[in-house]
Amino acid sequence: MSDSVRLVEVGPRDGLQNESKSIPAAVKIELIERLVACGLCSVEATSFVSPKWVPQLADAADVFAGIRKQVGVRYPVLVPNLQGLERALAVGVEEVAIFAAASEAFSQRNINASIAESLQRFEPIMHRARVAGVAVRGYVSTVLGCPYQGEVALNDVVRVAKYLYQAGCYEISLGDTIGVGTPRRARTMLNAVASEIPMTALAVHFHDTWGQAIANIHACLEAGVRVVDSAVAGLGGCPYAAGASGNVASEDVVYLLDGLGMSHGIDASALARTGEWISTQLGRASSSKAGRALLARQSPAVD
Ligand code: HMG
Numbered sequence: 001m002s003d004s005v006r007l008v009e010v011g012p013r014d015g016l017q018n019e020s021k022s023i024p025a026a027v028k029i030e031l032i033e034r035l036v037a038c039g040l041c042s043v044e045a046t047s048f049v050s051p052k053w054v055p056q057l058a059d060a061a062d063v064f065a066g067i068r069k070q071v072g073v074r075y076p077v078l079v080p081n082l083q084g085l086e087r088a089l090a091v092g093v094e095e096v097a098i099f100a101a102a103s104e105a106f107s108q109r110n111i112n113a114s115i116a117e118s119l120q121r122f123e124p125i126m127h128r129a130r131v132a133g134v135a136v137r138g139y140v141s142t143v144l145g146c147p148y149q150g151e152v153a154l155n156d157v158v159r160v161a162k163y164l165y166q167a168g169c170y171e172i173s174l175g176d177t178i179g180v181g182t183p184r185r186a187r188t189m190l191n192a193v194a195s196e197i198p199m200t201a202l203a204v205h206f207h208d209t210w211g212q213a214i215a216n217i218h219a220c221l222e223a224g225v226r227v228v229d230s231a232v233a234g235l236g237g238c239p240y241a242a243g244a245s246g247n248v249a250s251e252d253v254v255y256l257l258d259g260l261g262m263s264h265g266i267d268a269s270a271l272a273r274t275g276e277w278i279s280t281q282l283g284r285a286s287s288s289k290a291g292r293a294l295l296a297r298q299s300p301a302v303d
C-alpha cells in the first residue's frame with residue numbers, strides 16, 4: 001500500500017464559509033496562493049452556493065478569477081445546483097464538488113431538499129460537468145452523526161456514497177460534519193463504504209469538535225485511506241450544522257504523517273506560518289497545536 005497521502009485543503013471554503021467577520025476577496029486569494037506555495041496541490045477555493053444562504057462566499061467569482069493558478073494544482077469549488085455550476089464554468093473552474101448528506105434532517109437544513117431530491121438534482125450537474133470536461137468530487141456529510149436527527153444509519157452513508165460514485169464522482173469525501181466520531185466508529189464506517197467503493201476513491205473529512213479528528217484520521221490511514229481533507233489553522237465549521245467546530249488542522253495532519261513516515265509534499269514550517277497569518281487576519285489564535293508548537297520551537301521565547 002502506498003505511503004503517500006494527498007491532503008485536500010478546505011480552509012478557504014469550509015473555513016471561511018463560517019466566519020462572522022467579513023474577509024476581503026484579496027485576503028482569500030492570498031490564502032489560497034500561500035497554501036499552494038506550501039506544497040498543497042488540491043485547494044478547495046470557494047463555493048458557488050446561494051449568497052442568501054452563505055453570504056461569506058458571495059464573492060466566489062472574484063476570488064476564483066483572482067487566483068494566479070499554478071500548473072498541476074487543483075482548485076475545486078462547491079456547487080449545489082446547475083445555477084452554481086454555470087457560475088463556476090463562467091470563470092473557468094475545472095473541478096467542482098457536489099455535496100449530499102446521509103442524514104435526512106441535515107439535508108433539509110443545508111440545501112433545502114430531501115436526500116432523494118438532492119441526488120436527483122445532481123443528475124443534470126453530472127451531465128453538464130461531463131460535457132464541459134469538469135471533474136466532480138462528491139461529499140457525504142453527517143457520516144457519523146447529525147446535529148438534528150442524532151444517529152445516522154451506516155446503510156444510508158453507504159447508499160449515498162455509492163450513488164455519488166456510480167453517478168461519476170471520481171472521489172467521495174466522507175464528512176464527520178460535527179466531529180462526533182471516534183476511531184473505532186470511523187474505521188467501521190470507512191470499511192463499510194470501502195466494501196462498495198474502492199478505497200483509492202475515498203477521502204476522509206473530519207471536524208475536530210470533540211478533539212478526535214487526528215485519532216480518527218490515524219484509524220482511517222491504518223484502514224487504507226490515502227486522501228485527507230483538512231484546513232489550515234483548523235479553520236472551519238458549517239453554517240447549517242449547529243455546534244460544528246473547525247476542520248482538523250492541516251498542520252496537525254502533516255505532523256501526524258511525518259511521525260508515521262508517510263509522504264505528503266508539504267512544507268510544514270511554511271504551512272504553520274500561513275496558519276498564523278490567516279489567524280491574524282481573522283483576529284484570533286490558530287487552532288492548530290502542531291502549528292503553534294512548530295513556530296514556538298523556531299522562535300523560542302526569551303525569559
Ligand atoms: P433554495 O432557497 O431552496 O433555492 O436553496 P432556490 O432554487 O429556491 O433559490 C433561492 C434563491 O437563491 C434564488 O434567488 C436563486 O436564484 C438563488 P432569488 O430568485 O430569490 O433572487 N440561488 C443561487 N444564487 C447563486 N448561486 C447559486 C444559487 N442557487 C440558488 N448556486 C440551495 C437551495 C441549494 C441553493 C441553498 O440551500 C444553498 O445554497 N445551500 C448551500 C449551503 C451550504 O453552502 N452549506 C455549507 C456547505 S456543505 C458543508 O460545509 C459540509 C462539507 O464541508 C462536508 C462535511 O463537513 O460534512 C462539504
Ligand code: MG
Pocket residue numbers: 014175177205207237238247
Ligand atoms: Mg466540512
